[in-house]
Amino acid sequence: MCGIVGLHLKSPKYQDLLGCLLGPMLGCMETRGSDSAGLAIYEEPVPEGxxxxxxxxxxxxxxxxxxxxxxxxxxxxxxxxxxxxxxxxxxxxxxxxxxxxxxxxxxxxxxxxxxxxxxxxxxRHIEVVKDVGTPQEICHRHEINNRTGFQGIGHTRMATESAVTTDHSHPFAPYPDLALVHNGSFSNHATVRRWLAKEGIGCVTDNDSEVAARLVGRALSAGASLEAALQDMGNEMDGFYTLLVATGSEFAVMRDSFACKPLVVAETDDYVAVTSEYIAMTSLPGIGAATVYEPMPGEIHVWGR
CATH class of the missing domain: 3.30.70.3400 (Alpha-Beta Plaits)
Structure with missing residues (x-):
C-alpha cells in the first residue's frame, strides 16, 4: 500500500504556494506508507539547450x-x-x-x-526530491513549503516487492521532464525488464514502478503523446495499479481495468488535485466547491498547461 498525491495548477494564482499546498497533502498520506517518500516539482523552464x-x-x-x-x-x-x-x-x-x-x-x-x-x-522543468524516511521528515528537510512551481506529484511508500532505499523510492524520472508515481503492483515487471534490457534500456533498481516509467519514457521518446504512452504501458504490463504521471507540459492519471487501487480527483477553475484519499485534499483552498470524482476502471485523464 502506498499513497500518491498531485497538484496541477491551471493558473498562476497559487504557484508561489505550490510547496505549501503539496507538502501537507503528502504528509497526510503517511499512514499509507512511511518507508520512503519523494516529490517531483515542476517550475518554469531553464534556457533552451x-x-x-x-x-x-x-x-x-x-x-x-x-x-x-x-x-x-x-x-x-x-x-x-x-x-x-x-x-x-x-x-x-x-x-x-x-x-x-x-x-x-x-x-x-x-x-x-x-x-x-x-x-x-x-x-528543463523538473526537480526530484526523494529519500528514505517519512513524508513529513523529507518535506521538512528539503523545505518543500518554500517551493514554487506550476505542478508537482508526490509518493509515500510501503515497500512490498523491493528494498527500502533512496533509489527504490518514488518518483521515477528516467527521461527528460518525466516523473511517475505508482500505487499497486505489476506482476510481469521482470519479464518486461528483460526485454527492455535487450533494447538497451537498463533499469537501476528491481522496482516494478521503474519498469513502468521506462516504458512510458520509451514511448514518449518515440514521439507518442502521454496518453498513448500510458496506453502502451498498460498493454504491456499486468497488475493492479493507479499511476500519476507528469511531464513538462502535462499531468495524467491512469487506473487499471479493475480499479482496485483508490484514486480521487478534485477539479476547480484554479487546479486539479489528485490523491489516494480525499482527506489529503481537505486543506486545499476552494476544495468545498470542487468537482470531485473517482476515475473509472481503465480510464486515463490528461491535463495540459
Whole structure:
C-alpha cells in the first residue's frame, strides 16, 4: 500500500504556494506508507539547450561539506564540458545543477569527478526530491513549503516487492521532464525488464514502478503523446495499479481495468488535485466547491498547461 498525491495548477494564482499546498497533502498520506517518500516539482523552464539536473551526493554528511563539494563540482564540470555550469539550489543531499542538455556528456563527466553522485532527474522543468524516511521528515528537510512551481506529484511508500532505499523510492524520472508515481503492483515487471534490457534500456533498481516509467519514457521518446504512452504501458504490463504521471507540459492519471487501487480527483477553475484519499485534499483552498470524482476502471485523464 502506498499513497500518491498531485497538484496541477491551471493558473498562476497559487504557484508561489505550490510547496505549501503539496507538502501537507503528502504528509497526510503517511499512514499509507512511511518507508520512503519523494516529490517531483515542476517550475518554469531553464534556457533552451540546458537541463536542470537533480544530483544526489552520497557520503557527504554536513551542510558545509555539501556546499564545498557542490562549488568544486560546478567549476570542474564547467571545465570538463567547456561551458558554464551553474548551481540553482544546494540541497541537504546534493544540488540542482543547470548544465547542457547532453545527458550522456554530463553524467559521464559527473561520474568521473564524483563516482558517488547520482542524477535523480533531469529536464528543463523538473526537480526530484526523494529519500528514505517519512513524508513529513523529507518535506521538512528539503523545505518543500518554500517551493514554487506550476505542478508537482508526490509518493509515500510501503515497500512490498523491493528494498527500502533512496533509489527504490518514488518518483521515477528516467527521461527528460518525466516523473511517475505508482500505487499497486505489476506482476510481469521482470519479464518486461528483460526485454527492455535487450533494447538497451537498463533499469537501476528491481522496482516494478521503474519498469513502468521506462516504458512510458520509451514511448514518449518515440514521439507518442502521454496518453498513448500510458496506453502502451498498460498493454504491456499486468497488475493492479493507479499511476500519476507528469511531464513538462502535462499531468495524467491512469487506473487499471479493475480499479482496485483508490484514486480521487478534485477539479476547480484554479487546479486539479489528485490523491489516494480525499482527506489529503481537505486543506486545499476552494476544495468545498470542487468537482470531485473517482476515475473509472481503465480510464486515463490528461491535463495540459
Amino acid at each position: 540546458y537541463f536542470r539536473y537533480s544530483v544526489r551526493l552520497d557520503g557527504v554528511d554536513s551542510t558545509e561539506e555539501v556546499k564545498s563539494v557542490v562549488a568544486a563540482l560546478v567549476d570542474e564540470l564547467s571545465d570538463d564540458l567547456a561551458t558554464t555550469v551553474t548551481c540553482e539550489r544546494v540541497r541537504p543531499d546534493g544540488a540542482v545543477l543547470v548544465a547542457p542538455e547532453s545527458m550522456t556528456d554530463v553524467t559521464s563527466c559527473l561520474a568521473a569527478r564524483r563516482p558517488d553522485a547520482t542524477v535523480v532527474a533531469f529536464g
